[in-house]
Amino acid sequence: MAEPAIETSSILPLRLESVSYEASGKRLIDGVTFDLRAGTRSVILGPNGAGKSLLLRLCHGLIRPSAGNVSWAAASGVAVPYRQAMVFQRPVLLRRSVAANVAYPLRLRRTPARERHARVEEALSRAGLSALAGRAARSLSGGEQQRLAIARAWVMRPEVLFLDEPTANLDPAAARAIESLIDGVHASGAKIVMTTHDLGQARRLADEILFLHRGHLLERADAATFFTKPKTAEASAFLKGDLSW
Template sequence: MRETTSILPLTLADVTWAVDGRTLLTVAAAEIHKGRRTVVLGPNGAGKTLFLKLCHGLIRPTAGRVAFSGSGGDARAPKRHAMVFQKPVMLRRSVQGNLRHALGLAGVGFFDRRRQVPAILAEFGLAELAGRPARVLSGGEQQRLAIARAAAVRPELLFLDEPASALDPTATRQIEELLLRLHGEGLTWVMTTHDLAQARRLADDVLFFHGGRLLEAAPAATFFTAPRTEEARAFLESRLFW
């Protein structure tokens, strides 16, 4: 990291987000800790993606506080966090062009970009695709590029919104192994998923949402063996549909 002071933990306190007087998300208290793999669970429409957007600073809370350590309370202040969306946005340029653009936005100079991009392509298994237009890649290849593009700027924290939701088992495993490797290299990440098996494989901590509310925040082992709420128990037993 370029800076020695960590932006973590990320703390949310008494957070609500409302539109036209309707509250769509409520988080009484939550923390994202350095070095932990946090998986956000809940049925469709539970508020998982809204939670990521609030944490990343794409939307601001109607009330409450979303604060990174040392950020003065502004989730957008230290751009040492990045986000990968469920459907990644590919720029109208090549695979290597997408990486160069991300590095350029992060302030990496021209010659450093030329030096770094081949190494990044090799690291993420994209070297053979370097000159291919990013928008014609398969879903799994686009998601790998999206993660590579986000990780290339060396964030401390990465948010991922269902990064393997539309992928086949092989591509899903590639994404999971990639995330585990990045975590092993020091990247803290927060990921939404609807795949309980995937959550069991990857999670250190679980945040469980239902109806726009954070109902449980617990270590994964505790959540999966002894959930506190009836909603969580129903979700784990596939009895909670919305």
């Protein structure tokens, strides 16, 4: 089957309505409602254990809510799974070359070879990995592996890119390289939804903040407002470095 024609109608906004998630008898996400619109970089911010990764997985459809609804605006027949990609904190790479990892999702969708090669080259170049194309993916450094994971997501030209703590465990220079790559993906037109517990990163990247604490969405605001006038005591404490789980 050839790749379906490019859809012009947007799958956004993504809407969460009273979404809860329970596991092991605990309510880990509690009654969260918001929508995510096209264009902006939305950052889910909160301390360790707040539920950021769970919330992102609920958005991406990797787990299902115990209660409430997650829905895309897409018209029926639009292949939503192909239009959103996710990058995990620890990239899962195939035991193949860097280029083969990027080509893999295109092969799955039977993209013709000529187009596949062009898109792989472009994605590698944008991620600064052209010189490493032939290397074994698993021999790359942590920062290079994370850039590869983003290149592999970007090659599909997703409308929405989800990233879960994409720079955790990276040194500041490698983290900045990831941040500029994320900016590049955003500039190419993709909606960015990412989690972080890193305030500096949230300040650098976020257009809007969704502040999560103990499974509750306590605040949602544009970034400037959140950082200068947080509404809750928890967010104020978090901004001062005083909030722990």
